[in-house]
Amino acid sequence: MRSLTQSNHDAEVRELLRGAAGALLARLPELTDELVTRVRGGDEAYCTFVPADDHWQSTREGLRIGITTILQDRHERRDLPFTESMARRRAEQGLPVDSLMRMYRLAAQVMWSAIVDYVEREQPGRIGVLVRVATHVWHAIDRQALVAGNTYRRREQELLGRNHERVNALLDALLDGTADAGVVRGASAALDLPERARFAVVTVRFPIRHDHEGMRLPEKIGQMRFMWRMRTGHEVGVVALGDASLDDLTEGLRLVVSGVAGVSPVVESLVDLGDAHRLAELAMRTCADAGPEIARLDQRLATVLVICQPELSGHLVGGVLGPLLALEGPDRDVLLTTLETWLLCEGSAARAAGRLYCHRNTIINRIRRIEQLTGRSLSRPRDIVDLTLALDAVRLLPL
Known part of the structure; x- marks a missing residue:
């Protein structure tokens, strides 16, 4: 008995849905106008990213497929491929996903309101059946919204990945100096940078x-x-x-x-x-x-010249610091550190002594020894240049 009652209920729901679907299809342009107006009137994003004609035509097709889907079994859901296609398109157009989800909520309201109007007008004695009809209608639209959201996010990730790869490729071309005029224009647009500015x-x-x-x-x-x-x-x-x-x-x-x-x-x-x-x-x-x-x-221009000419820098090191570098390791390292510190302290023995935790006289004695070994005087500007560049070469180049 219970099975028979359920079968009767299902038959009654299907009959009501068929009648409602026919009535809604007859009102399709009107329902399309209503939904498009509500969507665009309350969401600037649709006006910005989706052309009006595109929006109207896709809404009409979506409603048509959605209405006929109400009559289909779940395994025959022909609306979902259209939903996936439209979600991918909206992602490519740049429409925010929140705007897309809002559209499905409004579509559900428009559809349900139209079904209620039909029942009240044409079959008022079946108002009670609307409770069971609602399950079919809201399930169909909820499923569309879920598929649309998932498809949108997958496509968005694909587009972001491609855009990221393109931006990286354009940056690489600029940084490698291989960008022609067309690449520069493309990079300017993709990176949102002017072609001429201060960089x-x-x-x-x-x-x-x-x-x-x-x-x-x-x-x-x-x-x-x-x-x-x-x-x-x-x-x-x-x-x-x-x-x-x-x-x-x-x-x-x-x-x-x-x-x-x-x-x-x-x-x-x-x-x-x-x-x-x-x-x-x-x-x-x-x-x-x-x-x-x-x-x-x-x-650092002088130091850059040293590292750009390693062969000449090797000759400079040998000619200026050769005798000093020939000393035993600890003795050599102490004198090199003292010279570097003295130069960093702009020739102040007191400041160099403070950095190296020794007496000022110790610094002065080490500087005199450096002068004796190298034959350069740290009171002559030209000799200071030679010593500075030779020291940079020792520090930066594998001599």
Whole structure:
């Protein structure tokens, strides 16, 4: 008896749904107008990302398929392929997923209101059947919304991955100096950067100081915008400076860099980033292995010349520091450290003594010995240049 009663109920629901579906299909343009108006009237995103004609036509087709789906068994859901196709399209158009989900809620309201109107007008004696009809209607629309959301997110991830790959490829072309005029225009649009502006390139060699695990290099410091690319052992950043100076850039980097970094000169266009990248790497090569240290090329030009000419630098080292380097290890290292510290302290024996935790007279005696061994005087500017460049070569080059 119970099975017979359930069968009768199901037959009654199907009959009511068939009648409602026919009535809704007859009102399809009217229902389409109502849903499109409600969606676009309450969501600026649809007006921005989805053309009006596209929206109307796809809504009409979606309602038509959705109405006929009410009459289909669950295993015959012909609406879901359309739902997947439309969700992918909306993701490609850039419509936010929240706007898409709101559209399905409004579609459910429009559909249900139309079914209720039909029953009240044409079959008022079956108002009670609406409770069972609701299960079929809301299940169909909920399933569409679930499929649409999942499909949208998968497509969004695909698009983000492709966009990320494209952005990286464009950055690589700019940094490698292989970008022609067309690539530069594409990079300008994809990176949201003007073709001509004030840029610099930064190279950073690890480690990076961080306050918590997983912190990344900054995307913005003040008005400066950064775009980073990972290279073997270091990261490269394109910096859109705006009105900021290289002093501002260097000070900002000090907050995040505990390794070493090189900073290029300012360049005036995207096409110059390849040269800026090369100069930033040269600046970083003037840093010792231990950080923190940030090297600006415009402040390390003499040292860059040393590392760019290793053969000549070898001759310079031999001619200037040869006798000193021939000493026994501990003696040699003490004198080299003293010379480097004395130069860093701008010739102040007192300050050098403070750094090296010894007496001022000890520093003076070591400086005299260095002068005797090298034949150079640290009171003559030309000799100081020779000693400084030779010391840089010893520190930076595998001689």
